[in-house]
Amino acid sequence: MSSTILPQQNDIKIFAGSSGTHFARNMCEYLGIPLGASEVFTFSDGNLFVKIGENVRSKEVFLVQPIALNPNIEFTELLFWMDAFERSSASSVTAIIPYFGYAKGDKKDEPRVSIRARVCAECIELAGADRIMMMDLHTPQIQGFFKRPVDHLYALQILVEYVKAIEFRDFVVVSPDSGFTKNARKFANCLGAPVAIADKMRAAHDEQAEALEVIGDVEGKNALIVDDFSISGGTLVSLARLLKQRGAQRIIVGLSHILMREEAVRKIEESDIELLISTDSVDNPYVKASSKIRIISAAPLFAEAVARISRKDSISQLFDDVPSNVFRAAFL
Structure with missing residues (x-):
């Protein structure tokens, strides 16, 4: 990809935290610019040390750091990067967080608990972030926890285009619960498909949920299950089993983020799910060897957003x- 999508004279610098290296490199490849030099050290006592490897004075800085598989460490490192760039006189600092793990802590729904997403938002801004860029937050109102601008991107279009490309036919879009129904309808509208909704039960905070029933006609049809993320794979496997019992044929899954580890990947491999599609918002080593999991890149989408910020164009x-360049780069 040529750098002509950026202004000829630009002061953009993209850097990567330890969890964002692969994603940031893909962004830079799309934009045709080099990745900024940086280093992260972890001392023997567990302390983190971050260092910017080049001059960023008066530069527009973008730091890529998903808060994902090691959220406490990755979040702490993100705060140190924000502070380092601010103290190095960057003109602006944007925290690019493709997956914001603490988005699940968005409310006080039981006594004596923390609203973790709000605490994280305040810390990120206090550390020096002028702008935040994320994708498919667990609940979009989390943007209101931030006082600074939040660019909330969506994986929907790249997932939809991939489903179209594999020629998955005669299917119904299935929401894993009532809470995701609105998003499932967006998928269905883009794909010209009907919607079914699963009724599931989660008894505790153990990441295990069971699908109890499906509202909608799936008999004799293929099924596309859509959700924002999966950690244990339990809901997906349980729902796929239920869909089969209700007469569904082929079953595929579309996720924005995938946080599965070995046991969860094994569940998917042994399940009725034919294919699971997700993005690279999390650089997840546990899914790379799976024969059923296909990762497509959201990095070109973020890179396009960065280019539009640089050109002062609308991101909406x-x-x-x-x-189309984004789709071509995403599916490579």
């Missing part, structure tokens, strides 16, 4: 009109 256009 990306919600409905993703450039």
Whole structure:
């Protein structure tokens, strides 16, 4: 990809935290610019030390750091990066967090608990972030926890285009619970498909949920299960089993983020799920050897958003009109 999508004279610098290296490199490849030099050290006592390897004075800095598989360490490192760039006189600092793990802590729904997403938002801003860029937050109102601008991107279009590309036919879009129904309808509208909704029960905080019933007609049809993320794979496997019992044929899954480890991947491999599609918002080594999991890249989408910020263009256009270049780069 040529750097001509950026202004000829630009002061953009993209850097990567330890969990964002692969994603940031893909962004830089799309934009045709080098990845910024940086280092992270972990001392023997567990302390983190971050160091910027080049001059960023008066530069527009973007730091990529998902908060994902090691959220406490990755979050702490993100705060140190924000502080380092601010103290190095960057003109602005944008925290690019493709997956914001603490988004699940968005409310006080039982006594004596922390609203963790709000605490994280305040810390990120106090550490020096001028802007935040994320994708498919667990609940979009989390943007309101931040006082600074939040660019909330969506994986929907790249997932939809991939489903179209594999020619998955005669299917119903299935929401794993009532809470995701609105998003499932967006998928269905883009794909011209009907919607079914699963009724599931989660008894505790153990990441295990069971699908109890499906509302909608799935008999004799293929099924596309859509959700924002999966950790244990339990809901997906349980729902796929139930869909089979209700007469569904082929079953595939579309996720924005995938946080599965070995046991969860094994469940998917042994399940009725034919294919699971997700993005690289989490650089997840546990899924790379799976024969059923296909990772497509959201990095070009983020890179396009960065280019539009640089050109002072609207980012909201990306919600409905993703450039074909993004799709071509995402599916490589």
